[in-house]
Amino acid sequence: MSVDWGHVFAGRVSGMSASEIRELLKLLGRPEIISFAGGIPDPDFFPSAAVSRAYQRVFESNSGAGSALQYSISEGYAPLRDWISVYMGRSGLAIGPEEAVITSGSQQALDFIGKLLIGPGDLVAVTAPTYLGALQAFSPYEPRYVNVPMDEDGPVLAAVEAALAQKPKFLYLVPDFQNPNGITVSLERREALVAICAEAGVPIVEDAAYAELRYEGESLPPIVALDAARNGGKPANVIYCGSFSKTLVPALRVGWIVAPAEVVNRIVLMKQAGDLHTSTINQIVVHDIASEIFDSHVRRLRVQYKERRDAMIAALEEFAPQGVTWTKPEGGLFVWLELPEGIDGTSLLARAVQEFNVAFVPGSAFFADRSGKNTIRLSFSATNPERIREGIRRLCELVTLVSA
Ligand SMILES: Cc1ncc(COP(=O)(O)O)c(C=O)c1O
Incomplete structure (x- = not known):
């Protein structure tokens, strides 16, 4: 006889489900995909040299490493x-x-x-x-x-x-x-x-x-x-x-x-x-x-991410069809799109990835009641300005197609 795990799990486990973002990230290894999905920092912006120096200091200090x-x-x-x-x-x-x-x-x-x-x-x-x-x-x-x-x-x-x-x-x-x-x-x-x-x-x-x-x-x-x-x-x-x-x-x-x-x-x-x-x-x-x-690094990040935010907003202004609206964030990593009523972000994602090599996160994932079907989240953090423009162009082409 083997354990029926579904039966053994505590009741609260039914409230836990795999994050749609994490599941999606697994599919995004293909280099041709321009991904606005992750919302993670750009590793090129990490203060790697400072991290390395800090670890070295720990191990070079006689008393420090042990503790x-x-x-x-x-x-x-x-x-x-x-x-x-x-x-x-x-x-x-x-x-x-x-x-x-x-x-x-x-x-x-x-x-x-x-x-x-x-x-x-x-x-x-x-x-x-x-x-x-x-x-x-x-x-x-x-x-x-x-x-x-x-x-x-x-x-x-x-x-x-x-x-x-x-x-x-x-x-x-x-x-x-x-x-x-x-x-x-x-x-x-x-x-x-x-x-x-x-x-x-x-x-x-x-x-x-x-x-x-x-x-x-x-x-x-x-x-x-x-x-x-x-x-x-x-x-x-x-x-x-x-x-x-x-x-x-x-x-x-x-x-x-x-x-x-x-x-x-x-x-x-x-x-x-x-x-x-x-x-x-x-x-x-x-x-x-x-x-x-801390302060000097944050100052640098602000310049680097601002360039990307500006590129995304400019591309939306250039390519977005009528009926699409978006937020213009003063900071952070995300732009939020509202699509014409009737366009479902989840179905759009499937076509976006398969046919247009562009990815994002359907907005309904961020509503406790799973509403917001016609919204999507775009992150500009991990893509350079040229790829941002191209990704937005592709996305807008798809939205134009499905709104027709
Ligand atoms: C709003 C918000 N809170 C918390 C976190 C978790 O961040 P961490 O655990 O890395 O501090 C994130 C990560 O993306 C986030 O977006």
Whole structure:
């Protein structure tokens, strides 16, 4: 007799499904395909020399190598947490070590937040669309979702208020150049969100993965800083997730949470149970690189990615047929297209890959209720400007064909 695994899996496993993006990425090895699908940084932009120097420094230091290869505390490497305190301080936050914990990427932070806050059947408010990886992180904890539509300034306030009236456990947001639609929550909207969520007693989970990648316009304060400004400089109602993946390198898997000490204490317990701690040596290396080049490297990234964003917007202006609209993100890695009603992004993808050698992600993947069929997400991050123009030309040719 053999095990019937389907029978043995816990009920919550039914809430877990393979990411459409990851499944798709497997198909995109063919060099003739121009892929706007991944949304990953361009490896040519990684600060590889700085990473290499940082590892060398660890191994050249007599005392350093042993402790860098050793287990370490779940809260995270103290100098890195100090660096994060100073970094967050730039936005006016006055956090101490008890309000920050290092995670293995911000993806792990989202999992811990789900574990901490969501019980089976609990409501979670998410924007529509939202980050697919957040839905994947939360869904195993068996929430129900309430969708909050967005306009060009962020989540629509009347919809947030309606969602808050249903007492969700939290509101999850990517306020800067959101993955997937590139929208940034305006300052006025941030302030309103902080006020109405505090009033309703509902926490905000702020995912700041792209906050540093701004190509134009003024930097906006993180929501956690607006929350702290109302509460003596300390986070009170917001859990903030930060990441070095988009500013330095994703492979080291280093991110962080800033939250009220009460929340951080619980997250540290989850960290102990989950993976004991984030890789000691990687935290040391990230601290070393961040101290050496964070600002100069981010400045360079902004120039490099801006060129690509501009190329994508220019190509859309040149080639897009009537009835197609797109966002013009001030930063981040994504442009969001709305196609004429009746065109389905998933069917379009199959033809795009097979006949036109161009790929993207169907927008419905980013809606908790799988709506948004006529939307698609394009990432300009890993393709050079000439290929971006050619890829957009091909995509627009296909859209013209199917809209006829
Ligand atoms: C909005 C958002 N949050 C979190 C993550 C996870 O990033 P990481 O775990 O590498 O920090 C991503 C990755 O693409 C993302 O787009």
